[in-house]
Amino acid sequence: MSDRLFLLDAMALIYRAHFAFIKNPIRTSDGVNTSALYGFANTLLDILHNQKPTHLGVAIDTSAPTPRHEMFPDYKAQREEIPEDIAMAIPQVKRLLQAMNVPLLVRDGYEADDIIGIMAARADKAGMETFMVTPDKDFGQLVTEHVKIYKPGRQGSDVEILGVKEVCERWGIERPSQVIDILGLMGDAVDNIPGVKGFGEKTATALIQQFGSVENLLANTDQLKGKQKEKLEASRDDAILSKKLATIFTDMPFEAELADLVVKPHDDEALKAFLTEFEFNALGRRLFGDDFKAGRGRKTDQAVKQAASLSPDAPSAQDDLFSPSVSAKLTTIADTPHVYHLVQSAEERQKLLQLLAKQPSYCFDLETTGLDPRDTQIVGIAFSWKAHEGWFVHFPREKAAAKAVLEEFRDLLTREGTEKIGHNLKFDLSVLLAHGIEVRGPFFDTMLAHSLIDPDQRHGMDYLSETYLRYTPVPITSLIGTEKDDLFSQATMADVAAQDARKVADYAAEDADVTWQLAAKMRPELKEQVYVFESIESPLLPVLTKMENFGVKIDVQALREYGIELEKKAQELQKRIQENAGGPFNLNSPKQLGEVLFDRLKLIDKPKKTATGQYQTNEQVLQSLLGLHPIIQDILDYREVTKLNSTYVEALPHAVSKVTGRVHTTFHQLMAATGRMASSNPNLQNIPIRSDLGREIRKAFVPGHDGWILMSADYSQIELRVMAALSGDEAMIEAFAQGHDIHQATAARVYGVELDGVLPEMRRTAKMVNFGIIYGISAFGLSQRLGIPRAEAATIIENYFQQFPGIKRFMDQIVADTKKHGYTETLTKRRRTIRDITSANATVRGQAERVAMNTPIQGTAADMIKLAMIHVDTALTKAGLQARMLLQVHDELLFEMPASEADQARAIIVDAMKNALQLPHGVQAEVEAGTGTNWLQAH
Template sequence: MADKKRLFLLDAYALIFRGYYAFIKNPRINSKGFNTSAIMGFTNSLFDVIRREKPDHLAVCFDKDGSEARTEMFSDYKANRDETPEPIQLSIPIIQDILRAMHIPVIECAGMEADDIIGTLAKQAEKQNYQVFMVTPDKDFAQLVSENIFMYRPARMGNGIEIWGIPEVQKKFEVERPEQVIDFLGMMGDSVDNIPGLPGVGEKTAKKFLKQFGSMEGLLENTDQLKGKMKEKVIENAELGRLSKKLARIFTDCDVQFHEEDFELSMPDGQKVQEIFDELEFRRLKDQFIKLFSGEDDQPQTQVTNSPSAKKAAATVAGAGQFSLFDSDGGQIERTDSRKSLADTPHVYQSIETGLAKKLFLEKLMLQESVCFDTETTSINPLEAELVGIAFSWDSGKGFYLPFPEDQKEAQKLIEELRPFFENKTIEKIGQNLKYDIKVLDKYKVKLKGPLFDTMIAHYLINPDMRHNMDVLAETYLNYSPQPITELIGKKGKNQGTMRDVELSKQTEYAVEDADITFQLKNFFGKELEEAETKSLFEDIEIPLVRVLADMELEGIKLDEVYLKSLSEALSSDIQQLEKNIYQHAGEEFLISSPKQLGIILFEKMALVNKPKKTKT
């Protein structure tokens, strides 16, 4: 098995629809109002296959104009389907652009479905000693499974990837041969594709007929062995059954050819892919793409369910072809970024020293009408955080940073000098997530008064479906990439430092950049709120609510610990008594929280139901 090359054929529309509906409750809408759910979902599936399998050869197959042959046979074929959602229609050309930029073949054939293209290519590749994986959740593909052709069902809803070979198809459909899946689908029909099937024949009856007669033809030739209404229905609808089998069969003779050199996975056009991802605002996918094709990918791999075919597939050497994503000579994807940053943007960020400089700064601060400020602290928990410094900005590209001493008495003296600003009722204070800053300042007995503008809240009203953190907002609206905090204090974990560990010059650049960006975002979002007619909602409800929520979180909730402890003891006593009663009725002790053990007690020992319906769990 180890000498076989591997071909992965992706069922485009099945994965696109799946990706789109995976985000249906929380659609991925970018700043332009474009729904990117289908593109994101499909690309995630594609990257997962490449990351896990490192395939030698890969292609993506699309439907084009439906199935002419099946429609000619049955005019109502797939006639029950709703029109493809507009976001998916608009996403298809973009997905194809991504694939072409990645040098992945886009295979489509007029009048043919992707099922038929995949079936044709799979059979051709098998003859050329390939192991083929059909990447699709569609059960219809089970009919194509053979010794070297597998279904590769992507992970979903916490379940791992499923690889179906002959044993899995035999078990799933209770057939002897995968080809009998065609008969199975023909007998029971398919509501998704509007294949009628035999009236009155469902999944259980179809499996029963296949065990007894072996095929649709075998059933129709032996109707004398049937009884009652079922006999009448099968005889009356024999032609419908034959037609349904024809509709369910996947064609393997499409006008496509498998030339292995055209399907080799090769190094993509990194610049073009990144340009598309930038346009779509796919920051994480862009990072994944660069790491994936540079051999630096650290994403956790999706689990594969343990099955005979999964073990067989794992025995094949991944990336055994001419190209491997991780060959040292395979080249690397270089990051291309049109966004500006600290390094190439003119700016004047100053740290304020004690004495005359601080005196002049405070005087100038009090003359402003609108100021953005950003607190730098020792913790993301405002109730534990200590001030390390505060940045201020009231002009784009400019700002000031006032460092705070570690000694809390000295820090309190410094904040007292800023109290007139924070408690001024006419100067507008701008911030990103001001609720955090309000709670931090409260530790120093300072109240934030006057008009407030929170860019995070404003953006939520402008585009609620997007993420609202400052990095995303800066990249999206200002075409600017802020300095990551990890460059200063390291990644999250026990070894991560705090801003106190960072030298003053770096603190200044980082902190004032945040204040400067937030000030610029405010100018942008202010106009957006007016255009969206949500300014009054923002000023009259959302901003006052920020203060209320901050006060509530600072005040906390008083708990009656004595009562809660007595309630806990009473509930524990009740639970113990219930457990004793359960064991008494069951006649033995068992793990009540185990569905498997509970099922044995209820349905096997106590026989509460004669024929319980079993599920996977």
């Protein structure tokens, strides 16, 4: 194989990795943000594994000044201070490289770009195939026949490799070295390279395409006209300087030789220790497999005997009725064997049932052939009620026989008062409900418990096991792996169980055992959140299980007819848009749309651009352009029409279950750290309600029986009522008490007019401010949303807080308390840790402050509707009504019921919702309820 050199731009990759996970950072169990470190490590390992380099080096900057600072003292003077999480990652990246025996290329006075340039030039001269691993466009100037840019994939995208052809096409130039000239003209705000004032990428590229270089351009300014010529003449010196600053050095002396970059074996022990320290367990298993952690070897017969002797309740290996087996793995915190029993005969099941009947609490976990609760076969049930021991009941494959075995466990599972423990219990409850068994609580779900303990972390069982127990459970691929030569590569869990029930027993019983141990570890950590867990999240489990099992009826024919209407409207809009654009173009291409709006129609002088240089054409940008040209509203309408058609009209019919004929969404209790629920497969939370076109989708949601109706019950402005209650602001509380339109009342106060003097645009602004305040909106954010100057937005916010001083005090107090304690909480004491609230980086800290302000309000509203769902379900059942809850969408609940039950059900539902959670300062929740033959009519 020919030599292949990979040169990594460390800081570019570290920054890229950090911001790739900015919304959902990767953290260790003690809260350290390892996003940048993980992303860098993952990129490095991908290259080593998939690209097979023969030579490898990582270049990194130092803080020492460079020759560019001598040329231009203000070089990089405007760069923001490095975020703390990135600063903390840099020394750890160096440790990682040391453990992997990867050379770190660094020297004071040299930027990483220059080091890469020097080594790439040497490799090019030697004819070595070289890849510069970086997302930085500046490296295009170094590309040759043998030297290419390697841009790692992002969020699932493929790696992009840019050679001479790709770089020249990207910039429209003849040779890669001309990238320097373009960069020199356009400058770089990040590095404070001045460029030519008023020249952007488009102008700079066009001029270099015409003149070939900055020098030739400056020698021929007489060929330019107007302001372009004036700007260039005024910035002549800046253009020359900027080209020098943008040039990557390739001929400076540097100690490292290509031979020093030969790939070497990594230090196994140092690397294992590093990956363990930062809890990069998936990377560890990828590198070392079962040897990732010490003491993981498969047990001998002697270990089996030792396991039996360590468990006082366990018979010997020879005469145990349950045929004990020992897991193939040991914990790292103690060399404790695991005893797992396979239960197959009727006699064995009865003995197990007798043991379970004595337990006040036990863990159970189903093994199934699929993930659709209404269309899956139960392979078996695993149980555990003591650490390091578990039982697996293997079900017969024949359906009637399997059903008979399940019936043996009905009384056990439906017994009230016995605690049932599990991980992601809702799936198990759903499967059992689909098989006719409604499991009774109380429940302890370790996934939900950890979602409360640390809502911003991962909650998978493997991660929790590794974090709490320092133990990695057997992966499912060990049973139904994906390797071509794996015995069970094409098998289901049932196939595996039929061929090797012991193998499934070890796997399933281990899950139950680990979950039992996790529950014990987590109970003390719930502390102040025990009410949220025991009175909200756990009782909600069976409610959501029933809702998912009921599903909702869809009128597929109505959707198809509406789809024809939407398609016709989309064609009309497309025709009108292209006429207004002056010719045909691809409406679904952001690039072509940007060129139409800003090059052809020239709607604004300085349009925003993406990181790749394309014009931004997202919804926020288009909203800001409304009123400038009729084409904007048509484009927004076109996007809505096509999204409605693809997301709902075309997709929903495919979501109809072949078993039930209804659509069954999956509810997620704690997907959001505030506690708000979400749904998926399909997502029914985002069905539009504000637009006429979106509302039509709701017409397709209908009752499932003749003589039945739908009822919608919706909280009225609940988050604003919660804000009024928590803040104690007298003016807002009074507005609600008087029954005023809260946005009209707010507008009257902010603008200093009487209620009847509030104009529609005043109310619109007040509404935006009311909801924006909940999310900690800034003057800049409000100006963007309303399309007004920032100063005007700042005045509106200032007036708002003058009229509602209690809200201002409340928001300030939340931020102060969060900085003091490190967390914020809802009225029910649901906690959310805000780790960046004391960040030295103003941008990061500001975002954390907004999260802190929003969480108590949105989280309390989320708690209220969850409590309402529990109370409504209990009350409807107690009243003996057939009415049933189908959907929860933000602040709304949807029900299905016989028309004859409407009045009684309405009274029960409204009362339960209004009184679900007592708000402070006498603020009352208000609920609106309506009925109809479809969801839209009921809303």
